[in-house]
Amino acid sequence: DQQVKQNSPSLSVQEGRISILNCDYTNSMFDYFLWYKKYPAEGPTFLISISSIKDKNEDGRFTVFLNKSAKHLSLHIVPSQPGDSAVYFCAALDNYGQNFVFGPGTRLSVLP
Amino acid sequence: ETGVTQSPTHLIKTRGQQVTLRCSSQSGHNTVSWYQQALGQGPQFIFQYYREEENGRGNFPPRFSGLQFPNYSSELNVNALELDDSALYLCASSTKDRVGNTIYFGEGSWLTVV
Numbered sequence: 001d002q003q004v005k006q007n008s009p010s011l012s013v014q015e016g017r018i019s020i021l022n023c024d025y026t027n028s029m030f031d032y033f034l035w036y037k038k039y040p041a042e043g044p045t046f047l048i049s050i051s052s053i054k055d056k057n058e059d060g061r062f063t064v065f066l067n068k069s070a071k072h073l074s075l076h077i078v079p080s081q082p083g084d085s086a087v088y089f090c091a092a093l094d095n096y097g098q099n100f101v102f103g104p105g106t107r108l109s110v111l112p
Numbered sequence: 113e114t115g116v117t118q119s120p121t122h123l124i125k126t127r128g129q130q131v132t133l134r135c136s137s138q139s140g141h142n143t144v145s146w147y148q149q150a151l152g153q154g155p156q157f158i159f160q161y162y163r164e165e166e167n168g169r170g171n172f173p174p175r176f177s178g179l180q181f182p183n184y185s186s187e188l189n190v191n192a193l194e195l196d197d198s199a200l201y202l203c204a205s206s207t208k209d210r211v212g213n214t215i216y217f218g219e220g221s222w223l224t225v226v
Binding site for chain 2: 004006009036041042043044045046089091094099100101102103104105
């Protein structure tokens with residue numbers, strides 16, 4: 001049973017517009033979330049994180065929103081750039097604080 | 113460039129064989145985690161090593177085993193390979209009190225089992 005879900009396998013966005021990637025989780029004990037970006041032939045790289053004591057965290061063009069009651073988080077990229085084209089993974093720190101439970105990923109394509 | 117190096121980058125093995133994958137962790141990191149990423153899925157946690165001891169394990173059978181060495185590098189061993197073991201194997205190094213931005217992933221080892 002997937003504890004972290006990303007229901008959109010892919011997303012295409014025009015350059016300069018907003019990209020919104022969504023993530024849902026089922027375990028209410030999760031309290032720390034991250035987004036990773038992965039290019040082909042590379043390992044995942046950390047993008048942005050959020051703790052459950054916050055509902056928003058912003059870093060440059062990237063903003064993550066957390067809705068704890070809905071067990072939902074989203075990543076907003078504004079403005080989107082072609083270099084943002086990658087697979088984005090949502091991850092939650094597991095109950096023991098040891099490792100991450102990853103979603104299946106969403107492939108973002110930013111079209112010039 | 114994360115400072116985490118994995119080898120080999122690609123390999124092909126036959127069902128029933130054994131494989132060893134290696135990971136050199138980021139300098140100063142004492143914790144290494146291994147993940148399996150099958151095609152179209154997110155990484156799945158295999159196990160973690162902290163100071164040469166296994167420190168947590170995901171839902172993988174015992175034929176997946178590991179080692180961590182005094183220099184904090186690590187190995188993942190898989191015995192009796194099955195076709196479903198074909199995946200990208202990722203190593204991540206971190207410090208014990210890690211947060212997301214102090215965890216670094218290697219580029220992975222692509223294993224194909226035929």
